[in-house]
Amino acid sequence: MSWTSIFKRGEILTQGDRTELEAIDKSTSDLRKAIERIDREWPASGYRLDRLRDLANELAENPRDEDLMGRLTTCACMPSSLREGFQHRDVALGTLGQHLNRKLFPQKAIIHRVLKRALGVAEAELGRVERKEKTAAQEDGVEFLPSGKIIALQSRILELRNAIETYSEQIQDPPREVGNWREILREWL
Amino acid sequence: MDSYTYECPSEINNQRARALAYEESISKLEVLARKRFWTIEPEDDTRSRFVVKDQRGRVICEPTHLYAVRGFFSQLPLQA
Numbered sequence: 244m245s246w247t248s249i250f251k252r253g254e255i256l257t258q259g260d261r262t263e264l265e266a267i268d269k270s271t272s273d274l275r276k277a278i279e280r281i282d283r284e285w286p287a288s289g290y291r292l293d294r295l296r297d298l299a300n301e302l303a304e305n306p307r308d309e310d311l312m313g314r315l316t317t318c319a320c321m322p323s324s325l326r327e328g329f330q331h332r333d334v335a336l337g338t339l340g341q342h343l344n345r346k347l348f349p350q351k352a353i354i355h356r357v358l359k360r361a362l363g364v365a366e367a368e369l370g371r372v373e374r375k376e377k378t379a380a381q382e383d384g385v386e387f388l389p390s391g392k393i394i395a396l397q398s399r400i401l402e403l404r405n406a407i408e409t410y411s412e413q414i415q416d417p418p419r420e421v422g423n424w425r426e427i428l429r430e431w432l
Numbered sequence: 433m434d435s436y437t438y439e440c441p442s443e444i445n446n447q448r449a450r451a452l453a454y455e456e457s458i459s460k461l462e463v464l465a466r467k468r469f470w471t472i473e474p475e476d477d478t479r480s481r482f483v484v485k486d487q488r489g490r491v492i493c494e495p496t497h498l499y500a501v502r503g504f505f506s507q508l509p510l511q512a
Contacts, residue, residue: 389487397469397487401511408512 244392246399249368250432255361260353264424271346278339281332286318288328294318344418354424355410361431362403369396403431457498458482464505467512472501 286294298315305311322328372393380387389397458472458479465472465484475481475495482501484493493504 394487404512
């Protein structure tokens with residue numbers, strides 16, 4: 244048994260759902276880029292003066308370099324104390340992350356819908372397999388013992404039920420992390 | 433009817449209520465077990481002690497009284 248034969252491609256995650264999810268992803272691409280840029284370009288605290296000296300040395304050799312000038316400015320504006328050295332990053336990235344989560348929130352409803360569909364399919368498959376095995380056991384005159392396939396289906400159903408139950412239509416404040424829908428769906432489908 | 437065997441009606445109702453409450457708590461635990469595809473079976477006809485068995489009939493919780501079975505389920509992670 245493979246899961247792809249039960250959760251058929253295109254039936255659980257339909258093309259419409261996929262398009263919707265990708266459209267939401269696409270609408271947040273600028274915000275993601277901004278977050279990545281801050282994450283990449285903002286230096287951590289510590290050794291600020293050393294870094295400034297190095298950048299100034301580089302700038303001295305190439306005074307027209309705008310990128311270098313920008314990095315020098317950023318570095319000069321960063322807090323240098325250990326007590327406040329992390330807060331600038333947390334505030335900027337945290338606020339942007341909240342906006343990102345708020346924009347990604349509609350994905351949760353789609354994921355919920357897809358997982359419900361998967362649960363329905365898994366439950367139907369479980370019923371079918373169980374009935375088949377029970378009649379086979381009855382015909383052979385032996386006690387029915389669920390096979391590995393039934394156990395696997397049951398554990399998958401339990402996981403899916405838990406995942407579906409944790410969904411809430413209301414957005415929290417601050418909004419919780421939505422996560423990558425591809426990774427979330429790959430766990431079950 | 434002598435005084436030794438006499439049971440007043442309220443006492444009978446109390447016993448009935450207690451029996452109903454007992455059955456209700458068993459059915460509540462059965463719901464919890466069914467959620468996980470397990471079963472709860474009485475150890476014998478007295479229905480005082482119960483065994484929790486999994487799908488394959490393996491004993492998960494040794495025969496115990498209802499309060500202990502309830503404790504057994506309460507220490508498990510939540511299941512929708």
